[in-house]
Amino acid sequence: MTDQPNGNSADFSELAADVDEVVRKAARTVELGRRGFVIAVAVFVLIVGQVLPWVGGEVGWQALLGQSGTIPQLFAGTSAGFGVLAGMLALATRRWWLTWVCAVGGWFTSVVGVLAVWSQQSSAASGAAGGGPGIGMIIAVIATIVLAVNWMRTAWSRS
Template identity: 35%
Template structure:
């Protein structure tokens, strides 16, 4: 005859219902460290580029709002998309990522900044390409457009680095 020994309950089982929600909450958080300061500086610089001329005498705010001055300068869709992506992802989601410290916000900021960077390169290229059929001469890219692109690329690299560096605690599978 074999006698079975009674199963001793694990004391940690009583705490599992309290620990699992907290573990899931912490899994979505990031700690950007010094990158938070770098991102904040580039967000401020990116906002400053909106006051600089993007092409001719038209600044970034005028391109963003599609003002009459922007229409006279024949601003193309690439420039408009660039400033919108810079504002929404470079500024908006970057601030959201800095304040909330959520992994998904840093990932969205990185992805949007990447797409915005591509649009910025296309915006510069479209300002340098002379129109074939039109007789009017358009202004080239301004300092605000170029510096805005540099800031957005730097934000992409910063947020991409933050999104890739998740701690082992956050990527570990829960203990069963």
């Protein structure tokens, strides 16, 4: 292409630079669409689960502070970290690498959540405190599974 006397070459160079910048930004972000709404609702449900009873009379945030045993504390920490904090950050920034963090962390949190429920169901056999999982723990486990599935689908949706 030859330089035109009216400066079209400079206009094309500027346009190409703008297009390159848009492509770079699109490569770093992910479009959430309707899945973003489902994820936002699941994060809210997880927050609600944190304030409902988990073990005995203790609620989720008390389990996070270590008042309910090791496995429920681990589940409370991972659900707050991966489910709430990383989830809100990924929703706000739409960074593709954060969707992978939420997906992998969500599956880890889901496994720990199922173990936390199991530990509360079998605590009578070992003499540990806890007469079964509370409604908040059950809600939190379901919310983390929903989050893990949706984050994984979002992470894999990028081609």
